[in-house]
Amino acid sequence: MNKDFLYSRSNNEHTKIKLKNDITIGEDFVIIAGPCSVESYEQVLTIAKSVKKSGAHILRGGAFKPRTSPYSFQGLGLEGLKILYEVSRLVKLPTVTEVLDPRDVSWVSEFVDILQVGARNMQNFSLLTEIGKTQKPVILKRGMYSTLQEWLNSAEYILKEGNPNVILCERGIRTFETYTRNTLDLSIVSAVKELTHLPIIVDPSHATGRPSLIGPMSLASVFSGADGIMVEVHHDPKNALSDKDQALLPEEFDNLVKQINKTVNFYYNLKNEG
Amino acid sequence: MQLKELRDNIDNIDFQILKLLNERYENALKISKLKDKIEGQNREQEIFEKVKNNSFKLLDASFITDVYKKIITYSRELQSKDLKLIGFQGEHGAYSEEAAITYNREYVPIPFSEFKEIFDNVEKGILDYGIVPVENSIGGAVTEVNDLLLNTNLYIVGEMKIKINHCLLKNKETDYRDLRVVYSHPQALAQCRNFLIRNKLEARPYYNTAGAAKMLASEKPNGAAVIAGKLCAKLYNLEIIKENIEDNYNNITRFVIIAKQPSEKGNKCSIVFSTPHKAGTLFNILKIFAEAKINLTRIESISMIEDKLNYAFFLDFIGNPNDKIIGDTLNKVKKETSMYKFLGCYQESKIKF
Numbered sequence: 122m123n124k125d126f127l128y129s130r131s132n133n134e135h136t137k138i139k140l141k142n143d144i145t146i147g148e149d150f151v152i153i154a155g156p157c158s159v160e161s162y163e164q165v166l167t168i169a170k171s172v173k174k175s176g177a178h179i180l181r182g183g184a185f186k187p188r189t190s191p192y193s194f195q196g197l198g199l200e201g202l203k204i205l206y207e208v209s210r211l212v213k214l215p216t217v218t219e220v221l222d223p224r225d226v227s228w229v230s231e232f233v234d235i236l237q238v239g240a241r242n243m244q245n246f247s248l249l250t251e252i253g254k255t256q257k258p259v260i261l262k263r264g265m266y267s268t269l270q271e272w273l274n275s276a277e278y279i280l281k282e283g284n285p286n287v288i289l290c291e292r293g294i295r296t297f298e299t300y301t302r303n304t305l306d307l308s309i310v311s312a313v314k315e316l317t318h319l320p321i322i323v324d325p326s327h328a329t330g331r332p333s334l335i336g337p338m339s340l341a342s343v344f345s346g347a348d349g350i351m352v353e354v355h356h357d358p359k360n361a362l363s364d365k366d367q368a369l370l371p372e373e374f375d376n377l378v379k380q381i382n383k384t385v386n387f388y389y390n391l392k393n394e395g
Numbered sequence: 396m397q398l399k400e401l402r403d404n405i406d407n408i409d410f411q412i413l414k415l416l417n418e419r420y421e422n423a424l425k426i427s428k429l430k431d432k433i434e435g436q437n438r439e440q441e442i443f444e445k446v447k448n449n450s451f452k453l454l455d456a457s458f459i460t461d462v463y464k465k466i467i468t469y470s471r472e473l474q475s476k477d478l479k480l481i482g483f484q485g486e487h488g489a490y491s492e493e494a495a496i497t498y499n500r501e502y503v504p505i506p507f508s509e510f511k512e513i514f515d516n517v518e519k520g521i522l523d524y525g526i527v528p529v530e531n532s533i534g535g536a537v538t539e540v541n542d543l544l545l546n547t548n549l550y551i552v553g554e555m556k557i558k559i560n561h562c563l564l565k566n567k568e569t570d571y572r573d574l575r576v577v578y579s580h581p582q583a584l585a586q587c588r589n590f591l592i593r594n595k596l597e598a599r600p601y602y603n604t605a606g607a608a609k610m611l612a613s614e615k616p617n618g619a620a621v622i623a624g625k626l627c628a629k630l631y632n633l634e635i636i637k638e639n640i641e642d643n644y645n646n647i648t649r650f651v652i653i654a655k656q657p658s659e660k661g662n663k664c665s666i667v668f669s670t671p672h673k674a675g676t677l678f679n680i681l682k683i684f685a686e687a688k689i690n691l692t693r694i695e696s697i698s699m700i701e702d703k704l705n706y707a708f709f710l711d712f713i714g715n716p717n718d719k720i721i722g723d724t725l726n727k728v729k730k731e732t733s734m735y736k737f738l739g740c741y742q743e744s745k746i747k748f
Contacts, residue, residue: 199571199636206637224572227594231637 122316127280128273128287133318138258138286140215140234144178146258146288147320150385151349153217154374155181157364158194159201162208167356168371169212175375176382179235180205180214181351185221186363187241194362202232209234217260217351223251230257240265240292240327243275253282260322260351262290269309269316276319289313289321290351293328302330302367305338310345322349330367336377343384352377407613410632414487416466420473421505427474428521439467478503481524481652482513488605488627490559494650495526496626497747498555514543517653525653526555530695532647534582541697544653544667544738545707551665551739553652556746561587561641564608564633565620571636578607579622587622590640596620608633647746657739663692664721665711665738668728669699677708680731687724689714692743707734716740 124131137147144151154177156168169180184201186194197204202218209216215234220226221242229236236259242248243264252259259279263272276287291310293303305328313321323345325338339350355361355368369377446463447456481502483491495504505522507513513525527540544551561583565571576597577584584591584598591598601607601621608627611619620636621627628635651665670676684691693711698704714721716737729735 203637222572228571231590231594 122270122273126273126277127285128276128317128319130316130318135318136285136287136320138288138320140179140258142178142213142215144215146322147348149178149349150343150347150381151178151322152176152378152381153179153181153322153349153351154354156183156355156361157353157368158183158186158362159197159204159218160362162204164356165204165208166211168354169208169214171356171371172354172374173212173214175371176378177214177374178349180209180212180216181237181353182216182218183363184218184229185225187219187221187239188363199228202229206232220248220252223247226251226255230255234258235260235288237290238262238275243267243272246275246278249275249278250282253279253284256284256286258286258288259284260288260290262292262324263294263306263309265293265295265303267294269312273317276317287319288348289317289319290324291321291328291347292324301328301334303328305329307338307341307345310342310347314346320348322351323347324351326351326353326364326367326369332367332369332373335367335369336373336380339377339381340384343381343388350381406632410612419466420470421503423470423474424478424480424503425505425516425521428480428523442467479523480505480521481526482507482516482522483526484508484510484513485603486605486609488608488624488630489603490557490624490648491526491528491650492605493624493626494528494555494557494648497557498526498553498650498652510539510543514547514549514653517549517655518547520655523654524552525549526650527653528648528650530649530693531559532645533586533643536695536697538697541695541709542700544651544709545697545736546700549653549655550657551651551741552654552656552658553741554663554744555650555652556744557648557650558746559586559641559646559648560625560639561622561646562625562628562638563587563590563620563636563640564611564623564628564631565636566611566615567632567634569615569618569620571620573618574620575618576616577620577622578611580604580607583622586641586643586646589642605630649744652741657737658741659717661715661740661742663711663713663743664716664740665709666725666728667707667709667734667736667738668732669705669707669734670731671733672705676731680708680728683724683727683731684710684712687720689721689724709738713743 135147137145139145154172159165159182165182182205184196186196205216217235217237218233219237219239220229236257238261240262261276279287293305296304298304310321323342325335342350353368354374356371358365358368446459479502481495482505483495485491487506492504510527516522517525528537529540530536576599578599578601580603581600583604604623605627607621608623608631611621612631690713695709696706699707716722
């Protein structure tokens, strides 16, 4: 790792990003929840109200979907952004959505509070450069074949352009294991904390692809030192237009938040004891 | 592709037909204000003859007579309803029209290109009311309107404070990623400057906001959007990309409603006066209000058209002239001024979002 790079821990304070609802990423343990895709106004509103009640801090939802098949649902685009904006205003939750195309960066920034670069775009350098020119907080997901060094270099692309608000997100990497969708690399979270000043969150939904494993991995994330988690929640997963097999039901999510809150308290006490 | 083009043409034509029909009825309503009784058969016969003898191959006489029977019957129906007409400046969809609708949904908004036409038509009795902007929180006083208030014999009978909500509008078939230029009134463009810079859009001045929306819908220039009010989206079949794109959220325009007859009711008044060129004359007037403990809500000076070295002072205050304290105060003010005009009493407006 290069100590002179902007992401480096040496000579840099921990990055803290304050959101409009007074939640600070890099300080509070943030819970990001919502559907994989924005499907309709009613769908997003229902889920947003439910996850907010359970204790989520940020609403996620994809308007542009990078699908492995070009024939799968590609997202609602601009219509989806308008839905997120409207729901965010009503429910009072900040929002995060993925941006795929450098031409969309300014437009997406008009509608949501946090941008997301997906795993498949981690090394889309023109996209990273464009995001670097804004001041929008951005969640940079780890590419599924990427080393820590490559990931941090991608973060550097954004930081170098003048946008300091980078949040890393571990979402599992490809290994020989096929039972889980990917392999969650929790050790990298602790490593990121040692080497950089950037906040890092964990996405156990994409990492495991199995609802039953999301809970345990979320709790484990707390102990890895992560600054938060991002999980997919859907009130009607059977009819979801994407990633239907890995979404938690609202009641499962509600339960998970309770467990996370207890775990976070326990972990903070432990840390304070030294 | 050809089918789509032809269908688009038809949609466009339907929109034009609706617009022209609406315009026809607007004119019919203006006429009904001119005459006491709705004029009889002669005029209608004249119209039927004209359309029957049209030279279009496809519009045969019996068909077009049927169409016009419907049109004229409805016109008579409208004329007999005693609808109140309110004139506004600009094209349909203008912020002034939004203000008129917010003020009273029952009134029929009629567009005029100049403020002066609105004042003239209210004086002639063709319009029952006019709605005109007097000031904007960013742009300041609208001097032309203030001049007209000073120089005509109309009364202010109402006011309306509207928060201006600038929207970015595009044609439905345009991809937002292809947008390069934005047409609108220079003031609207200036008020959304940061938004335009953020999204790398070039500002192109146009004579007014609703006019720009109308042009976008009919001419469909490539890679273009407009900044206009929400009403324009509906009227011109445009898609709202985003609402409230102004840099400064406190963009409020105050409109007044003008009429031939003053209103008795209300809790706010406007007067205009000028004072002799002597030391302390303006102060003496303000002192009268201060001593009577009357709350002034606006004071504005504009130079008078016929005498550029002299100023007229517009003053708004809370109160009703039938109230004895206010009545006495105004009598005192009259004696101290070289010109004095009571502009009207009306209900104060809250800011409408």
